[in-house]
Amino acid sequence: MASADPYDTLGVPRSASQKDIQNAYRRLAKKLHPDLNPGDKEAQSKFQALSSAYDVLSDEEKRARFDRGEIDASGAERPQRRYYRDFAQAGAGAQRYETASGFGDFGNADDILSAIFSRGDRRGFRARGDDRHYRLEVDFLDAVNGTSERITLPDGRSLDVVIPPGTNDGQTLRLAGRGDAGPDGRNAGDAFIEITVRPHPFFKRDGRNIRLDLPISLTEAVLGGKVTVPTPAGPVAATIPKWSNTGKVLRLRGKGVPGRDGKRGDEYLTLQIMLPDQPDAELVAFAERWSAGKAHNPRQKMGV
DSSP states (O other): OOOOOHHHHHTOOTTOOHHHHHHHHHHHHHHHOGGGSTTOHHHHHHHHHHHHHHHHHSSHHHHHHHHTTSBOTTSOBOOOOOOHHHHHTTOTTSSTTBOTTSOBOGGGHHHHHHHHHOTTSTTOOOOOOOOEEEEEEEOHHHHHHOEEEEEEOTTSOEEEEEEOTTOOTTOEEEETTOSOOOTTSOSOOOEEEEEEEOOOSSEEEETTEEEEEEEEEHHHHHHOEEEEEOOTTOOEEEEEOTTOOTTOEEEETTOSOBOTTSOBOOEEEEEEEEOOSSOOHHHHHHHHHOHHHHHOOTTGGGTO
C-alpha cells in the first residue's frame, strides 16, 4: 500500500514553511501520541504515519527530493523516469541500442531496462525492504523507568531495543532501518516492537500517575507518624496524619511516571488499616472496655 502524501498527512500546503510543518506536527502529535492513547491501535498507526511524513518534510534536502519526485512518501528512492526520446536525442552512438542514424533499435529492449534500472545509475531505483513486527514483554518498573532489552529474532540475529521511560502497555516502538534489507542489501525497512507490560504486585498505573494501596497499622492510623513507602524510583518517607481512616488518599508529588518532558506524575496512596495477623490480648481487652467504640456506627451514612 502506497504511503499517503506527507503534506496531506500533516495537513499543510506544499508552500508551507519549515516552521508551519513543525507546528503542524506538534499539534497532531499531541493528539495521536501513543502515551496519550494507550491501547488505541488506530491512533498508533496514525502517529507512525505522522512521524514518517514529518521525517520527510522536516529535512529540507529530503523535502526537495520528494517535491522533485526523486523519493516517495516513505523516503525510498523512486526509479528515474527516462524515455526513448531521451536516448535518441543524445546523438548517434550515444547509447548501445542506437544505430548510426540516431533512431533507437528496439531489438535490444533489455539494454533499455538495464539503463533505467542499473545500480550504477546516479539515481537508480532502490526498493525498500519489508518492515518487521515483533512483541516484547517487559517488567512494570522497567517500562516506567526505562531500560534496554535484547531480543533474538527468528533468523538468529539479535536486536537491541531501548525502552524509553514512561512506556505504555501496548505502545509500539519504531526502530528505523532494522527491518529486512532491500534487494540490493541496503535501504532496509523498519522494525516495530509492540510492548506488553507485566502487571506489578502492588503498583497500578493511571496515565502518568501511580496508585498504591498502602497498609498501615492501627497505631499509625491513630497516632500518625513517618512511614517508608515504595515508589517506582525507590522508597521514600511519607507522613501519615493522625486519626487516618481506611480510604484516605495521600499524594506524593513527582513520584509517578516520567513523561517525554522528563517530569514525573504523582503517586497516590490509599490507606488501609491492617490489624495484626494474630489477636493481641491487650488490644482485645481495650476494645471490650471501650464504650465509645461500641457506640460508634461507621455504617450510619448507609442507613443501617
